[in-house]
Amino acid sequence: MEYVNYIKDPEAIEKKSFEIIRSRIDARRFSDGELAVVQRVIHATADFDYEEILEFSPDAVEKGLAALKAGCGIVTDTRMAQAGINRRALEALGCRILCYVDDPEAVAIARERGITRSMAAMELASKDPKNLIFAIGNAPTALFKLAELIQEGKVRPSLVVGVPVGFVGAAESKETLFRLRVPSIITRGRKGGTTVAVSIVNALLYALVKEGPCGG
Amino acid sequence: MEYVNYIKDPEAIEKKSFEIIRSRIDARRFSDGELAVVQRVIHATADFDYEEILEFSPDAVEKGLAALKAGCGIVTDTRMAQAGINRRALEALGCRILCYVDDPEAVAIARERGITRSMAAMELASKDPKNLIFAIGNAPTALFKLAELIQEGKVRPSLVVGVPVGFVGAAESKETLFRLRVPSIITRGRKGGTTVAVSIVNALLYALVKEGPCGG
Numbered sequence: 298m299e300y301v302n303y304i305k306d307p308e309a310i311e312k313k314s315f316e317i318i319r320s321r322i323d324a325r326r327f328s329d330g331e332l333a334v335v336q337r338v339i340h341a342t343a344d345f346d347y348e349e350i351l352e353f354s355p356d357a358v359e360k361g362l363a364a365l366k367a368g369c370g371i372v373t374d375t376r377m378a379q380a381g382i383n384r385r386a387l388e389a390l391g392c393r394i395l396c397y398v399d400d401p402e403a404v405a406i407a408r409e410r411g412i413t414r415s416m417a418a419m420e421l422a423s424k425d426p427k428n429l430i431f432a433i434g435n436a437p438t439a440l441f442k443l444a445e446l447i448q449e450g451k452v453r454p455s456l457v458v459g460v461p462v463g464f465v466g467a468a469e470s471k472e473t474l475f476r477l478r479v480p481s482i483i484t485r486g487r488k489g490g491t492t493v494a495v496s497i498v499n500a501l502l503y504a505l506v507k508e509g510p511c512g513g
Numbered sequence: 514m515e516y517v518n519y520i521k522d523p524e525a526i527e528k529k530s531f532e533i534i535r536s537r538i539d540a541r542r543f544s545d546g547e548l549a550v551v552q553r554v555i556h557a558t559a560d561f562d563y564e565e566i567l568e569f570s571p572d573a574v575e576k577g578l579a580a581l582k583a584g585c586g587i588v589t590d591t592r593m594a595q596a597g598i599n600r601r602a603l604e605a606l607g608c609r610i611l612c613y614v615d616d617p618e619a620v621a622i623a624r625e626r627g628i629t630r631s632m633a634a635m636e637l638a639s640k641d642p643k644n645l646i647f648a649i650g651n652a653p654t655a656l657f658k659l660a661e662l663i664q665e666g667k668v669r670p671s672l673v674v675g676v677p678v679g680f681v682g683a684a685e686s687k688e689t690l691f692r693l694r695v696p697s698i699i700t701r702g703r704k705g706g707t708t709v710a711v712s713i714v715n716a717l718l719y720a721l722v723k724e725g726p727c728g729g
């Protein structure tokens with residue numbers, strides 16, 4: 298049977314995959330750090346649209362790496378995104394990954410004020426000055442709320458990964474963020490998602506901590 | 514500022530999103546259950562390719578729903594996928610969601626036999642007869658191993674969601690599974706991923722348990 302011969306070495310699989318991706322994209326358009334992000338997103342989605350729709354503010358990768366090196370808190374909008382970030386890399390850098398969406402305080406705020414839990418979670422997250430990276434792959438309302446908090450001067454992120462997916466509000470939420478000129482990585486249009494948010498953060502982590510793939 | 518007017522009602526966002534998706538796909542090609550899956554995958558990826566590349570064995574949805582109703586165990590290949598399945602729906606049905614990839618026994622098996630942890634995790638998972646649904650979005654080696662275990666008669670899943678993403682082995686792993694004629698949902702080609710696996714399982718859960726979206 299042919300499947301007894303499958304490749305069992307995840308590092309070899311990943312290396313070969315990145316070679317294939319690299320051969321199909323125009324690397325000259327990106328800095329080294331940006332290229333690592335673009336490649337990892339395409340690796341996680343097999344969707345070459347991301348070469349076109351990923352957008353970086355000029356200082357995004359640099360500011361994100363500096364915050365990671367300083368051991369910042371990284372806030373996600375979903376438990377699923379939180380679970381996808383590489384644990385060993387986080388530990389090596391002394392970073393924490395936080396998601397406030399199930400926090401009883403967020404649940405109470407959402408109920409009292411008639412806002413989504415994702416929005417309440419952003420309010421809570423912005424109160425801890427160690428939280429310098431925000432990665433939002435699912436909830437446009439979380440990204441709109443974060444943009445509001447930035448505009449009001451209540452939070453000053455080192456990097457916002459703003460890539461919610463969707464047909465209603467997602468594209469607008471990303472454009473709103475990008476216009477604020479905070480360091481940010483977004484996707485233009487409808488595409489994005491938790492996998493995209495996670496692979497962007499992991500690409501930055503792997504630039505600092507050599508780490509094998511976590512699957513195969 | 515325009516973003517104070519954003520929609521804050523996740524249910525309204527989801528309803529509108531599904532209307533947009535529904536208007537763009539050819540619903541007649543699918544059964545009601547399949548259509549719910551296709552729509553939720555497109556909702557989670559904003560990628561209409563999934564209308565073409567999602568492939569259902571004739572009994573996949575029916576067998577999957579029956580297993581969920583019976584309170585089966587659902588095995589994922591990653592912690593991230595595990596975290597993405599709707600908890601309240603699982604609890605309502607008495608289902609459990611399991612991931613063996615960090616299990617000390619899986620780690621030991623992988624080290625001793627020189628296989629991936631994803632493969633060792635499938636061996637462990639197949640020992641519990643309550644584990645009737647397998648959802649694999651990341652690791653082709655996990656899906657190849659599962660196909661091997663099925664072929665050897667060591668496990669008889671009610672449903673395999675086999676959608677690993679990738680450039681090396683992913684497509685082959687899915688074709689190998691599909692040829693075994695077990696109830697399965699796959700994606701043809703390179704695309705897929707954890708988000709896709711999660712949204713397929715959640716679509717089946719939501720067919721049985723009315724559940725609002727978990728974000729917005």
